[in-house]
Amino acid sequence: MTDAQQLFDYARRQFNEIADDVERHFEQVAGQLKQFVPNQLRTVPTPKRLPPPTTLELAQRWISRHKALTYALVAFVVTGSVGAIVFAKSREHKKKRRARRSASGARTDVVVVAGAVANPLTSALYLDLERRGFVVYVVANTSEDEHFIRAQSRVDLLPLHIDPVDPFHAQDQINRFTALLDREHQAFDRAEPHRLNFVGFIIAPDTQTTPARVDSISSEEWSNALNAKVLNTIATTQLFLPSIIEHKAKILLLTPAVTPALRLPRHAVESTVYGALKGFTSSLAAELQTEGITVSHFKLGHIDVPSITAKQRREGITTPRFKPTPLRQLHDSVFDAMVSKNPRATWHVGRGSLAYDIIGSWLPQTAIGWMMGAGRRPNIVEQVKEEDLQGSAGSLTWEKVESEA
Incomplete structure (x- = not known):
């Protein structure tokens, strides 16, 4: 081996040793740096892209930037809605409800009213129907x-x-x-003949009775009440059923609903009559459903009958704290039920009708007795005169009940 070759090998060994020392030094420094540098600085996360804002977030941002304009829009919407409701109510109140007439101007729609003929509420009803253009037959x-x-x-x-x-x-x-419905009629000579159309059968029995305890009601009184108020109503309805089915007439049942809904004591006869009529009309409605005939039950609350109100004022009876429902609302509801294609099965007319119906359906009898003040004034119903009980669906009994509530 020559001197040059030995020198070259020596230089290569020295270079490898120096390179190994440098590499070990860098590894040592890197290890020390790893001990002092935090982990979150060593791994840099990839930046995430935020999702686009939703419609609700955009609306919230816009509202936060335009608060004054938002308040103005909310006030405009609220006042506009209230104004629209008031306008619709006033227009509904001013709506002319009149029966149809023939080309010659004659009346064509026939309504039959069966019930308490001399009852102020019933008499006001059939007089109003006659004024609206119906031919009204009252069962006597x-x-x-x-x-x-x-x-x-x-x-x-x-x-x-x-x-x-x-x-x-x-x-x-x-x-x-x-036969009167089947034949043709002429309003005057040379007038175009027309036929009568049976549009409604209204049942308005007087379900109210004199308050009394069950043990003091004789079997004769039970028999008279059930015969006059239930059996006569059912028999009269059966007689008119063929004509009702033929002409697709509406059937309307009008009954006071406050006292039966609350199941008050001393009103066993009234509650029994109400329950019997309600069960009869419910079954009748199910049977006539296939014929396309609707049966509507009007549950009446406190209604202001002018004749009863005037009588109470003359006798010095104090007026109730809450204003009763005007009688016109009942008349309008009856007209709407007869002319509507699909009237509701249940109509609540009169103040307290819907509220007491809900209370009587959901609250137990003990809670209702506590609300009525049972134990404080047990003779509250006995103070009502018998003629007032027989007078109207807006009778004094309901006012006493509502004043206690």
Whole structure:
């Protein structure tokens, strides 16, 4: 081996040693740096892209930037909505509800009213129907009822004498009524003939009775009440059913609902009559549903009947704290139910009707008794006069109940 070759090998060994020392030094420095540098600085996360803002977030940002304009828009919407509701109510109140007429101007729509003829609420109802352009037939069971109807001196308000006790005479009267609907009529000579259309059968029985304890009600009183208020109503409805089905007439049942809903003591007869009529109309509605005939139950609350109100003022009876529902609302609701294609099955008319119906359905009897003040004034209902109980669906009994509530 020559000297040059030895020198070259020596230089290479020295270079490798120096390189190894440098590499070990850098590894040592790197290890020390790893001990002192935090982990979060060693791994830099990849920046995440934020999702686009939603519509709600954009709306919130816009509202936060334009608070004054937002308040103005909210105030405008609220006042506009209230104004629209008031306008709709006023327009509904001013809406003319009139029965249809023929080309010659004659009346064509027929309504039959069955119930308490002399009841102020019932008499106000059939008089209003006659004023609206209906031919109104009122079922009269006695000669006194027939005389009362004729005393109203209305051309298109006619009595229809039907005595359920005499089925042959009653059927004869129904046949005459059916023949009246089937034949053509002329308003005057050379006028275009027209037919009558049976549009509504209104049942308005007087379900109210004198308050009494169950143990003091005789079997004769039970029999009279059920015969006069339930069986007569069912028998009269059965007589008119063929004509109702043929002409697709609406059936309306009007009953006071406050006392039966609350199940008050000393009102067993009234609650029993109400329950019987409600069960009858419910079953009848299910049977007539296939015929396309609707049965509507009007649950009446406190209604202001002018004749009853005037009588109470003359007798010095204090007026209730809360204003009752005007009688016109009942008349408008009855008209709407008869002319509507799909009327509701249940109508709540009168102050307290819906509220007491809900209370009586959900609260236990003990809670209702506590609300009515049972134990403080147990004779509150006995203070009502019998003639007031028989007077109207807006009778004094309801006012006493509502004043206690």
